[in-house]
Amino acid sequence: MFSFHAIFFPQWATLRMERGAKEKNHHLYKxxxxxxxxxxxxxxxxxxxxxxxxxxxxxxxxxxxxxxxxYFCRRGVESIVDDEVxxxxxxxxxxxxxxxxxxxxxxxxxxxRLSALWGLGVLIRYGFLxxxxxxxxxTGVGLLLVLTTMVGFLPxxxxxxxxxxxxHLICYRICxxxxxxxxxxxxxxxxxxxxxxxxANHTTPIDVIILANDxxxxxxxxxxxxxxxxxxxxxxxxxxxIWFERSEVKDxxxxxxxxxxxxxxxxxxxxxxxxxxxxxxNTSVMMFKKGSFEIGCTVYPVAIKYDPRFGDAFWNSSKFGxxxxxxxxxxxxxxxxxxxxxxxxxxxxxxxxxxFANRVKAAIAAQGGLVDLLWDGGLKRAKVKDxxxxxxxxxxxxxxxxxxxxxxxx
Amino acid sequence: MGSRASTLLREExxxxxxxxxxxxxxxxxxxxxxxxxxxxxxxGTLSRxxxxxxxxxxxxxxxxxxxxxxxxxxEDQVNFRGFMRTLAHFRPIEDNEKNKDPTASExxxxxxxxxxxxxxxxxxxxxxxxxxxxxxxxxxMMVGVNISDxxxxxxADRTIQEADQNGxxxxxxxxFIKVLEKVDVEQKMSIRFLH
Numbered sequence: 001m002f003s004f005h006a007i008f009f010p011q012w013a014t015l016r017m018e019r020g021a022k023e024k025n026h027h028l029y030k031x032x033x034x035x036x037x038x039x040x041x042x043x044x045x046x047x048x049x050x051x052x053x054x055x056x057x058x059x060x061x062x063x064x065x066x067x068x069x070x071y072f073c074r075r076g077v078e079s080i081v082d083d084e085v086x087x088x089x090x091x092x093x094x095x096x097x098x099x100x101x102x103x104x105x106x107x108x109x110x111x112x113r114l115s116a117l118w119g120l121g122v123l124i125r126y127g128f129l130x131x132x133x134x135x136x137x138x139t140g141v142g143l144l145l146v147l148t149t150m151v152g153f154l155p156x157x158x159x160x161x162x163x164x165x166x167x168h169l170i171c172y173r174i175c176x177x178x179x180x181x182x183x184x185x186x187x188x189x190x191x192x193x194x195x196x197x198x199x200a201n202h203t204t205p206i207d208v209i210i211l212a213n214d215x216x217x218x219x220x221x222x223x224x225x226x227x228x229x230x231x232x233x234x235x236x237x238x239x240x241x242i243w244f245e246r247s248e249v250k251d252x253x254x255x256x257x258x259x260x261x262x263x264x265x266x267x268x269x270x271x272x273x274x275x276x277x278x279x280x281x282n283t284s285v286m287m288f289k290k291g292s293f294e295i296g297c298t299v300y301p302v303a304i305k306y307d308p309r310f311g312d313a314f315w316n317s318s319k320f321g322x323x324x325x326x327x328x329x330x331x332x333x334x335x336x337x338x339x340x341x342x343x344x345x346x347x348x349x350x351x352x353x354x355x356f357a358n359r360v361k362a363a364i365a366a367q368g369g370l371v372d373l374l375w376d377g378g379l380k381r382a383k384v385k386d387x388x389x390x391x392x393x394x395x396x397x398x399x400x401x402x403x404x405x406x407x408x409x410x
Numbered sequence: 411m412g413s414r415a416s417t418l419l420r421e422e423x424x425x426x427x428x429x430x431x432x433x434x435x436x437x438x439x440x441x442x443x444x445x446x447x448x449x450x451x452x453x454g455t456l457s458r459x460x461x462x463x464x465x466x467x468x469x470x471x472x473x474x475x476x477x478x479x480x481x482x483x484x485e486d487q488v489n490f491r492g493f494m495r496t497l498a499h500f501r502p503i504e505d506n507e508k509n510k511d512p513t514a515s516e517x518x519x520x521x522x523x524x525x526x527x528x529x530x531x532x533x534x535x536x537x538x539x540x541x542x543x544x545x546x547x548x549x550x551m552m553v554g555v556n557i558s559d560x561x562x563x564x565x566a567d568r569t570i571q572e573a574d575q576n577g578x579x580x581x582x583x584x585x586f587i588k589v590l591e592k593v594d595v596e597q598k599m600s601i602r603f604l605h
Contacts (some may be wrong), residue, residue, distance in 0.1 A: 036440050038602040051598060064549065064565045066573070066581075069472065069528055076476035077500050078601055079466035086464055090447060134453060168507050288513040290502065359415055388469040393554030396471065400553065400565075 036082045044392070047071045048399050064400055084373060088280050089380045090319075091312045095096060125331045133178045133330040140174035145234045147171070152237030161267075164238040165216045172212045179206065181335040185214055190341035192217070192300035197261055197292055200302040201364055202274035202377075203282040203313040205322065206329065207304055210337060217272035218262060222246060244342065262299045270300065275407040276377045281314040282306050282313050284371035285364055288357040298344045301360050303368035309334040318380070340367045418446075418492070427491065431498035431518060436605050441497065445490050456480075457488035475531045483536065484513045499527045502600040520585070529586050540581040542566055580597040 051067045123174055147167040190196040198217060220242045232243050242262060256398040261269050275288035306313040311332025315325050342363055347356045365372035419442050437544055449458050462468055480488045480496045528597035532540045532548050543567045573581045573589045593597040
């Protein structure tokens with residue numbers, strides 16, 4: 001249908017641009033996949049000892065060389081030029097332009113033809129696609145509110161569960177059409193089952209719609225006011241979701257208990273949780289909060305990867321509000337993504353919640369082709385803890401106080 | 411929307427920066443992108459807070475000293491030119507540059523200028539001397555709470571003893587250069603910028 005055109009147009013346009021660029025030998029492509037600098041993957045101890053090797057060192061007490069400062073200096077400036085964390089909180093840079101002004105970072109005016117193409121794109125996107133999608137979105141949300149309330153009147157039982165599932169699926173399918181999301185699901189035999197928790201990497205609120213389009217989940221979240229609140233209350237009428245009051249969120253035992261109770265009831269749908277706790281730009285997976293991994297049930301990991309060429313799905317909440325964001329999504333070409341259902345995982349003997357969380361995270365990162373980071377997504381807003389600096393200081397102190405001969409004896 | 415990096419940076423400016431620092435055209439535009447992404451206030455300059463927002467820099471024991479190196483004496487903002495000038499110290503010394511015209515002014519990334527950068531990290535009050543006190547303070551930043559005052563004091567004493575040649579109990583820049591003459595400064599204080 002029109003989704004075919006939404007895909008075809010930008011692809012054709014990209015090919016034309018590539019051809020045009022090659023003809024005129026324009027610098028249209030920047031090798032963003034290479035990064036700005038090449039970093040040495042060596043450790044503090046290694047480098048300090050290399051520095052020592054070239055200076056005089058025949059002492060047997062704590063050693064210090066003035067050259068040691070070079071290590072910290074270089075590492076510091078390297079992180080100023082390119083660090084692993086701050087770039088995860090803004091949209092990914094594209095290698096070639098996708099005809100959306102919003103993705104226009106370093107692209108200069110190439111030709112009149114290209115600008116005309118872009119103008120045509122604007123007309124199609126804002127004049128045709130956006131109104132169509134808005135109508136669908138309103139329909140989808142409206143239906144969700146009405147139908148879930150109606151199902152809520154039925155007594156608890158099989159019929160109610162069945163109808164509730166159907167209602168949710170239908171409404172989510174409409175919402176997916178409203179975003180023109182083209183989703184490819186892989187390995188559906190691993191779909192999450194009742195009594196488990198589904199964890200996925202988080203890029204945008206749309207992740208929920210993407211996953212709920214293919215299965216029924218119980219959502220977890222804070223109670224909101226306004227339209228979101230109305231939707232939340234309606235959803236709860238027909239199927240069990242877990243909404244927390246703001247005050248309850250801090251109480252970790254309370255949260256764990258509610259999640260645990262839900263999971264223990266095998267008639268209830270699997271819970272959907274995003275352990276990163278915040279939206280990341282889909283190039284990496286950041287620290288998973290251990291709460292969901294302490295409950296002790298089966299975890300079903302899911303990896304979601306968006307194709308940025310058709311519209312960047314990342315929600316930069318410090319830059320755009322949710323309404324602004326949704327409008328941008330609905331006026332992009334399409335949202336193309338892949339969803340991989342990974343085999344279920346359980347906590348192993350002798351593994352604590354943090355190790356389990358990291359294991360799941362590594363599996364998701366590997367499947368989605370994302371960088372696996374230990375850094376906390378909370379660094380988007382909060383300062384890094386002093387403990388990490390203290391670790392660095394400790395490491396360096398160790399180097400100072402170890403006798404070089406002993407160290408080299410490995 | 412992302413800022414239009416190349417439209418805000420004029421060609422003439424890029425040429426000037428190229429001459430002053432030796433970075434290539436594409437390196438300058440990439441670094442400008444980086445500069446603007448750090449500039450949360452979007453006013454064309456970086457403040458100390460903008461640097462401190464980088465977690466890897468915030469956990470670096472000498473993070474504050476490094477940040478300070480970007481800011482000229484008494485100023486709280488650094489513009490793109492200043493940013494590039496400081497980064498230029500870390501360009502590798504290419505072979506063809508070693509044979510350049512000896513009457514041209516010394517490039518920012520020469521061995522001497524790299525050493526001067528490191529010297530200034532130690533020289534807290536910018537009086538061109540590293541006093542025992544300054545050395546102690548920097549050492550304390552690097553080791554945290556893990557080494558006692560006495561041990562640190564003796565480390566500082568020994569270091570000054572070995573380096574000090576004119577007996578003023580502090581290390582001048584020339585004495586600093588002498589201490590580090592066997593160290594491969596070019597390699598240790600260089601970052602591999604890609605094109």
